[in-house]
Amino acid sequence: MSQLQDPIRDGLQRGWKVLGGALGPAPAKIVCDVAIVGSGAGAGVTAELLAKAGLSVVMVEEGPLKSSSDFNQKESEAYPQLYQESAARKTEDKAINILQGRCVGGSTTVNWTSSFRTPAATLKYWQDEFGLADYNVKALAPYFAQAEKRLNILPWLTAPNENNDLLRRGAAKLNIQAAAISRNVKGCWNLGSCGLGCPTNAKQSMLVTTIPAALDLGAQLLTEMQVERFELANGKVTALYCKNVMPNGAPAQTERGQTATKIIAKHYVLAGGAINSPAVLLRSGAPDPHGWLGARTFLHPVVMSSAVFSQKVEAWNGAPQTIYTDHFLNTQAIDGPIGYKLEAPPLHPVIFASTVPGMGQSQRDLLKTFPNNHTLLALLRDGFHEQSRGGQVRLRGDGSAVLAYPLTDYVMDGARRALLSMMEIQFAAGALQVLPLHEMAQSYTTWPQARDAVNALPMKPMLTKMVSAHVMGGCGLAGQEKLGVTRPDGVHWQLENLSIHDGSIFPTSIGANPQLSVYGTANRLAQGLVSKLTGRAVALA
Missing domain, CATH: 3.30.410 (Cholesterol Oxidase; domain 2)
Structure with missing residues (x-):
């Protein structure tokens, strides 16, 4: 396996713009068109589409950049390197153990590849209870089909x-x-x-598909950088603040003493995953007039x-x-x-x-x-x-x-x-x-x-x-402001230049392994965002 091609190391040698950890410190200030928090299912799909539209994109990932050369099928290394809290994250009362990815590619790097479209019964419930009329089987079908083709879901x-x-x-x-x-595999061994990272690059995770595509188009990736908060003013996000962390999440300090980076963008996409995405908004003091933030x-x-x-x-x-x-x-x-x-x-x-x-x-x-x-x-x-x-x-x-x-x-x-x-x-x-x-x-x-x-x-x-292993909700979609955090187009109800593109926007659980639901939904929302920002039409291909 050690002789297999490693697309991540190849990309770094080609000059990808990746900083953080051993790859070097990020600058104190970055200006871009769109800043994306996270690098999992929603972030990866969104990054590829935005970069394809010619926008300057910066992705911020709390975890480390690991690749097939690092994946050796050892639990003792995979859990502390690739999972939130070393695969021991728990609910507040410790009654439920939660497996979530914490690395470039997020949970897509460590999941078991099970792929289901959002069940019709789930979508019908969203339409009836949350006013999401456009979330139906027919409307979502082309976006699921594009994601399935792009990620070889068969x-x-x-x-x-x-x-x-x-x-x-x-x-x-x-x-x-x-x-x-x-x-979602190709040439699976x-x-x-x-769950320990694919050593053959057969799993078509964000790590080997959309993120490399975005980086090849000039996107930037900051790794081992934890997002602390958004700066807010007049119903908009005005900046994003993040800090260096160690691969295990502990605070870090670079040789130059620079530990924080400020990112100024025209638009921001929050895709840190359920639990982390609501937490960023809570730390930011985001408006929550109806009490839905972090709930459900x-x-x-x-x-x-x-x-x-x-x-x-x-x-x-x-x-x-x-x-x-x-x-x-x-x-x-x-x-x-x-x-x-x-x-x-x-x-x-x-x-x-x-x-x-x-x-x-x-x-x-x-x-x-x-x-x-x-x-x-x-x-x-x-x-x-x-x-x-x-x-x-x-x-x-x-x-x-x-x-x-x-x-x-x-x-x-x-x-x-x-x-x-x-x-x-x-x-x-x-x-x-x-x-x-x-x-x-x-x-x-x-x-x-x-x-x-x-x-x-x-x-x-x-x-x-x-x-x-499936965390959903906390920034729920709704057709009316009083019923949720996020509008049907993925934009925060009270913050006009902030979109949310991850599983936190689901108003209920999916009732099936959720990765394809995130891929399809983020594909739709990101295409809408590209159109809004550039007037162009792009699609996963």
């Missing part, structure tokens, strides 16, 4: 690995429909280490069930997520009892050991089953019910962001039903024993035993293991 035609096929086989035994997941932040809370099979599963091998079922979404009214999507995640030693319950001998016994272990996860579709209003992004005393997310009885009822569904599928697939990830659960050897036990478990935060 159904995964290779046979699923055993980890995913167990979901397919178990569901089939119960007459539950399962289907293949589309993936089927290694299974997508959603997580697709995830519960999991771990099973042991007689055969080797080796869930770290092969494409990580290729089979899913929406049976438990489609059989629930969108505003009824919470529905959930089932998928089979990859397993790696550190993430497995830190997720399963137990300690001492019981954990040792469980870890010994690792090669034969199969885990299912359920993404709970939050945000569509009065008792599922999401969380609130807040600032700690030092200005850092934290998400308070209440796990209501409504959500926990869905967690119990999801555990039951996953266990039944695993037993149907031939599991020898199944362990729902709950501190008071044990390994069960029959479906009736497991069903009765889980029905009796107290479904409480901290006892029920909860994780998330």
Whole structure:
């Protein structure tokens, strides 16, 4: 793998304008047409389109610039280098662990490539509840199609690995429909280490697609630079202030003593991801007349069930997520009892050991089953019910962001039903024993035993293991100012030269892995922004 071409190192040698960290300090002041906060899904798409239109663009990324030469499939290096808080970011009460990228390319660099268009039921709810008439399947379709072509998003035609096929086989035994997941890959080696950075550049993340394209067109990238705040005056952003940080996010100081950079732009795009984007606006004292800033932040809370099979599963091998079922979404009214999507995640030693319950001998016994272990996860579709209003992004005393997310009885009822569904599928697939990830659960050897036990478990935060890799909301879109933070065209309701182009603008959760929803939506919003700023028409190609 070390002999593979590294497009990032090649670009740097060609003279890309990249500063920060080992690449050199940024100047004290930068003037440009558009400043973009972040470098993930929304930022990358936006940067390519703006640069293609001839605008001078500066991207600001808090994390480091890493590339395929750095991706060695080691968890011990990937988590501290590529994730927020070393893959240990948590909600305020520590009840939910949150995986978010923190590197150039953002979460697109470390996600598992699962790609779904925004479900029609989700869009219909946005139209009805948030006045987003133009957010419908027909209007968004061409923007999704462009993103899919640009990022090679196609159904995964290779046979699923055993980890995913167990979901397919178990569901089939119960007459539950399962289907293949589309993936944004090209020439994939089927290694299974997508979450640790792709060492072959097969994953078509922003790191190897839109960001290189923007840099080739003259855009600038500042890495290891944390955005502190916007300067605001008269309903506009007048400047952006950012500071040097270490690769781990700690404050840094350059040899010259310069630690801060001021960026003055005609227009600003906030695309730091849900949690970080609302936090920037909160630190900036942004107007929030209706109290929506940071509110309605959603997580697709995830519960999991771990099973042991007689055969080797080796869930770290092969494409990580290729089979899913929406049976438990489609059989629930969108505003009824919470529905959930089932998928089979990859397993790696550190993430497995830190997720399963137990300690001492019981954990040792469980870890010994690792090669034969199969885990299912359920993404709970939050945000569509009065008792599922999401969380609130807040600032700690030092200005850092934290998400308070209440796990209501409504959500926990869905967690119990999801555990039951996953266990039944695993037993149907031939599991020898199944362990729902709950501190008071044990390994069960029959479906009736497991069903009765889980029905009796107290479904409480901290006892029920909860994780998330999908943060959405906090700067929600709305057709009326009183219903959200962001206008339908992506512009902040009260700040005329600030757009928001990331998952924070979703008024609910998506109900599916959200990366393609961000790509498609940002594509549409960025094309509109280009037209507004230049009068030109550009598109992803």
